[in-house]
Amino acid sequence: MLTNQEVAEGLLEKFGDQVFDFEEPYGLLTLSTTREEIIPLMEFLRDHKNYQVIFLTDITGIQYPDNTGKEYVVVYHMHSFVHNFRIRIKVAIPASDIHIPTATGLFASANWMERETYDFFGILFDGHPNLKRILNIEEMDYFPMRKEYPLEDATREDKIDALFGR
Amino acid sequence: MADIELLPHNVPSQGELPELVEELTTLNLGPTHPATHGIFQNILKMDGEKIVSGEQTIGYIHRAFEKIAERRPFYQITTLTDRMNYCSSPINNLGWHMTVEKLLGVEVPKRAQYIRVLMMELARITDHIICNSILGVDTGAFTGFLYVMQKREEVYEIYEEVCGARLTTNMGRLGGMERDLSSTAIRKIKEFIKSFPPVLRELEKLLNRNRIFMDRTINVGSISAERALSYGFTGPNLRAAGVDYDVRVMNPYSSYQDFEFDVPIGQNGDTYDRYMVRNEEMWQSLRIVEQAINNLPEGPYYADAPEYYLPPKNEVYRNMEALIYHFKIVMGEIDAPAGEVYHAVEGGNGELGFYLISDGGRAPYRLHFRRPSFIYYQAYPEMCKGSSLSDAILTMSSLNVIAGELDA
Numbered sequence: 001m002l003t004n005q006e007v008a009e010g011l012l013e014k015f016g017d018q019v020f021d022f023e024e025p026y027g028l029l030t031l032s033t034t035r036e037e038i039i040p041l042m043e044f045l046r047d048h049k050n051y052q053v054i055f056l057t058d059i060t061g062i063q064y065p066d067n068t069g070k071e072y073v074v075v076y077h078m079h080s081f082v083h084n085f086r087i088r089i090k091v092a093i094p095a096s097d098i099h100i101p102t103a104t105g106l107f108a109s110a111n112w113m114e115r116e117t118y119d120f121f122g123i124l125f126d127g128h129p130n131l132k133r134i135l136n137i138e139e140m141d142y143f144p145m146r147k148e149y150p151l152e153d154a155t156r157e158d159k160i161d162a163l164f165g166r
Numbered sequence: 167m168a169d170i171e172l173l174p175h176n177v178p179s180q181g182e183l184p185e186l187v188e189e190l191t192t193l194n195l196g197p198t199h200p201a202t203h204g205i206f207q208n209i210l211k212m213d214g215e216k217i218v219s220g221e222q223t224i225g226y227i228h229r230a231f232e233k234i235a236e237r238r239p240f241y242q243i244t245t246l247t248d249r250m251n252y253c254s255s256p257i258n259n260l261g262w263h264m265t266v267e268k269l270l271g272v273e274v275p276k277r278a279q280y281i282r283v284l285m286m287e288l289a290r291i292t293d294h295i296i297c298n299s300i301l302g303v304d305t306g307a308f309t310g311f312l313y314v315m316q317k318r319e320e321v322y323e324i325y326e327e328v329c330g331a332r333l334t335t336n337m338g339r340l341g342g343m344e345r346d347l348s349s350t351a352i353r354k355i356k357e358f359i360k361s362f363p364p365v366l367r368e369l370e371k372l373l374n375r376n377r378i379f380m381d382r383t384i385n386v387g388s389i390s391a392e393r394a395l396s397y398g399f400t401g402p403n404l405r406a407a408g409v410d411y412d413v414r415v416m417n418p419y420s421s422y423q424d425f426e427f428d429v430p431i432g433q434n435g436d437t438y439d440r441y442m443v444r445n446e447e448m449w450q451s452l453r454i455v456e457q458a459i460n461n462l463p464e465g466p467y468y469a470d471a472p473e474y475y476l477p478p479k480n481e482v483y484r485n486m487e488a489l490i491y492h493f494k495i496v497m498g499e500i501d502a503p504a505g506e507v508y509h510a511v512e513g514g515n516g517e518l519g520f521y522l523i524s525d526g527g528r529a530p531y532r533l534h535f536r537r538p539s540f541i542y543y544q545a546y547p548e549m550c551k552g553s554s555l556s557d558a559i560l561t562m563s564s565l566n567v568i569a570g571e572l573d574a
Contacts, residue, residue: 026508055398058519109396151234151236
């Protein structure tokens with residue numbers, strides 16, 4: 001059983017200032033890296049015998065529209081069955097250059113997870129073998145999970161009782 | 167017999183044989199096909215009876231739960247979760263409640279945790295009942311399916327007793343359960359513990375050593391442990407390939423560490439192993455149910471978290487604070503603390519994860535569901551490559567792909 005501290009120190013030793021923003025929300029080791037280092041970092045975690053993070057749990061995206069230069073964040077959850085620890089890696093990318101390398105070379109499961117992230121956020125995974133929409137129709141011309149497409153606000157005040165019968 | 171007159175079409179042509187064109191047939195399996203048990207399409211390239219390659223098209227019942235969740239207070243998201251894996255909706259509901267409780271830092275009392283374990287294990291039994299008996303139907307044994315359906319009905323009656331609903335259960339509340347186990351519920355659970363084993367044994371007798379069933383399922387749709395891990399398999403499908411990963415054991419939640427149970431694993435990762443693992447898991451679930459009902463702790467069934475847990479009705483009518491909290495909760499005016507949390511439970515099909523980011527508002531800033539079906543279904547073309555169409559149907563059936571969970 002590895003502690004978060006040990007993993008963090010090992011990663012800092014290997015990647016130096018390319019890994020940063022270490023956190024531990026609810027006990028889950030969270031760190032950020034750059035898109036240049038994300039694939040080497042995942043490969044290192046997977047293949048190093050001290051970590052053996054052989055399982056990619058999840059890939060998803062988040063959008064922070066007001067965070068200029070870091071509008072999109074791609075989040076990777078990984079899990080080491082051997083040492084039973086989870087790790088969360090975040091990569092922030094700007095809206096002007098919305099590219100990140102694909103992880104399909106490392107994990108076969110990344111294929112659909114990345115397609116889903118592309119489908120909903122429009123994040124382009126470079127080198128992906130089949131990057132097209134997965135849950136939405138292919139004719140769709142926008143990325144629905146972005147914050148600029150809000151759902152109707154339940155508390156909006158411009159609705160008139162006479163019209164909407166409330 | 168030399169005087170048989172050769173008709174023109176019987177005369178062997180000489181020297182002018184038409185050139186044989188080798189081409190693959192494209193077969194659309196789905197979107198609506200009775201054998202796929204759900205709405206998804208597979209475009210298969212067939213060489214005669216053999217599948218050469220396949221491509222899935224999914225998303226037919228995509229309902230944008232993640233987007234809808236961004237506008238809903240936390241308690242209203244529960245109804246979204248039980249429409250994912252509708253064969254075991256209590257697991258989804260309670261998994262979601264546990265995620266929010268983790269974010270809020272609410273400690274649920276032991277009794278509520280045990281009741282949750284009870285419900286989740288009953289849900290696992292119903293989930294596996296469906297999968298295994300449908301596998302029987304797909305190999306031609308319809309009887310077992312109808313027979314065990316009766317037992318699922320009994321579990322649904324227990325759900326009714328606990329939460330009032332049957333399929334989309336909306337079970338539990340943030341902070342506990344909505345009501346204590348009634349004496350009827352306890353009686354029904356005890357009856358189920360007694361009456362289920364003979365039925366399950368009969369299903370086993372029908373299928374486990376059945377020559378036809380074994381011939382149809384052994385070495386069909388195999389996947390190695392290595393490929394299964396790479397493809398993100400979890401749950402019974404991964405365990406059938408020989409990896410003993412179970413969230414209940416590795417990251418225990420809701421007091422699973424108090425219970426004694428085994429994690430069955432298979433060897434070959436084929437359809438038969440998946441069937442056998444699910445079959446054994448039902449016995450283990452029954453063991454857990456038995457332990458939970460026998461050791462049910464006394465005490466409250468909900469946490470002391472008045473800001474999040476709906477107060478009892480008689481208090482609402484008599485007590486000012488309770489009325490205020492009732493109003494605030496129902497109107498969704500409770501702010502959650504900012505934070506991000508990932509919580510995983512062992513769903514019917516594997517690791518069901520909830521990744522919740524709260525920015526301190528009333529609704530999640532971002533909510534992502536890690537749906538096991540969605541992630542492992544992408545391995546399907548690889549698993550049925552080279553097999554015949556009828557075996558591919560069995561492979562899909564044994565993977566237990568639930569359309570609602572696949573598409574969310």
